[in-house]
Amino acid sequence: MNAVIVNNVAKTFRAEKATVAALHDVSFEAAQGELFGLIGPDGAGKTTLFRILTTLMIADKGTASVDGFDVVKDFKDIRKRVGYMPGKFSLYQDLTVSENLSFFATLFNTSIEENYDLVKGIYSQIEKFKDRKAGALSGGMKQKLALSCALIHRPSVLFLDEPTTGVDAVSRKEFWELLRELQKQNITIIVSTPYMDEAGLCDRVALIQKGRILDIDSPTGVTRKFGKPLWAFRADDMYHLMLDLVAMPEVVSCYPFGSEHHVVFRDSNQSAEDIGKRLADKGYVNLGVHRIEPTIEDCFMDLMRSK
Ligand SMILES: Nc1ncnc2c1ncn2[C@@H]1O[C@H](COP(=O)(O)OP(=O)(O)OP(=O)(O)O)[C@@H](O)[C@H]1O
Ligand SMILES: [Mg+2]
Numbered sequence: 001m002n003a004v005i006v007n008n009v010a011k012t013f014r015a016e017k018a019t020v021a022a023l024h025d026v027s028f029e030a031a032q033g034e035l036f037g038l039i040g041p042d043g044a045g046k047t048t049l050f051r052i053l054t055t056l057m058i059a060d061k062g063t064a065s066v067d068g069f070d071v072v073k074d075f076k077d078i079r080k081r082v083g084y085m086p087g088k089f090s091l092y093q094d095l096t097v098s099e100n101l102s103f104f105a106t107l108f109n110t111s112i113e114e115n116y117d118l119v120k121g122i123y124s125q126i127e128k129f130k131d132r133k134a135g136a137l138s139g140g141m142k143q144k145l146a147l148s149c150a151l152i153h154r155p156s157v158l159f160l161d162e163p164t165t166g167v168d169a170v171s172r173k174e175f176w177e178l179l180r181e182l183q184k185q186n187i188t189i190i191v192s193t194p195y196m197d198e199a200g201l202c203d204r205v206a207l208i209q210k211g212r213i214l215d216i217d218s219p220t221g222v223t224r225k226f227g228k229p230l231w232a233f234r235a236d237d238m239y240h241l242m243l244d245l246v247a248m249p250e251v252v253s254c255y256p257f258g259s260e261h262h263v264v265f266r267d268s269n270q271s272a273e274d275i276g277k278r279l280a281d282k283g284y285v286n287l288g289v290h291r292i293e294p295t296i297e298d299c300f301m302d303l304m305r306s307k
Pocket of ligand 1: 194
């Protein structure tokens with residue numbers, strides 16, 4: 001069964017002067033118990049989509065359901081069964097850790113004791129700070145408390161909007177491990193992230209940009225579709241190397257990626273060695289080129305270019 005169904009959802013914001021189309025005709029489905037990722041940069045429409053699915057906002061067009069309930073007609077049922085961790089300001093900074101958790105439990109007519117088993121794995125890590133104000137917690141601890149608060153009423157679908165943004169690498173890794181644990185309890189998880197490397201941790205992902213879905217697939221399904229050779233170039237002078245590569249008619253795409261430039265040629269049979277020789281003739285020091293496997297980010301760049 002699909003826990004989340006989104007059909008042709010569109011949303012436009014009209015301010016005094018500007019009109020922003022935040023979502024254009026977005027459709028996807030997430031199965032029950034799936035860890036589904038919405039992967040996209042700033043302004044992609046992730047938060048707008050979460051607000052529609054958690055019944056905080058109504059779409060202009062299209063339909064959506066959560067656990068079989070319609071987001072407009074059955075909003076009360078949905079509110080009881082979803083957990084939502086908004087990107088920002090979800091905690092009461094002046095309340096302590098345990099007060100925040102009690103508050104969310106009370107909102108849903110439950111208690112910490114009743115559902116402690118579900119949050120134990122997460123909450124036990126911050127319980128020793130239970131009398132500290134939420135505002136005084138580190139980013140990683142705030143995130144664990146926010147997740148505990150979103151879970152305390154035992155939701156069947158959990159919406160997490162950029163839960164790892166601004167969190168250190170170790171806490172990010174721990175957080176994804178926690179999500180996998182929750183998944184074992186048959187909770188459906190819809191999580192958004194701007195970090196492309198986190199896409200690989202989801203069962204399936206929707207790549208979203210400027211309110212449009214570019215692709216929906218498993219992470220390996222996305223990368224398998226790349227379908228052409230990808231090359232990584234480097235040299236001491238990376239700046240001029242980029243300018244020279246971009247200027248070559250054989251190069252269809254070139255962008256910085258970590259310590260290298262990723263390059264796609266117009267012709268899949270293009271010899272990278274020949275290109276390397278031409279660059280070497282220009283006097284580049286420590287020039288290197290090697291074939292690489294595409295990551296989700298490479299696929300994102302490619303899909304953005306071709307749309
Ligand atoms: N209430 C609003 N009024 C006007 N424009 C809005 C409103 N909410 C969102 N937008 C615009 O809609 C687009 C999508 O925004 P949204 O917040 O959904 O994106 P996002 O993917 O969550 O991005 P971010 O990474 O910044 O959180 C953006 O261009 C944003 O400026
Ligand atoms: Mg957002």
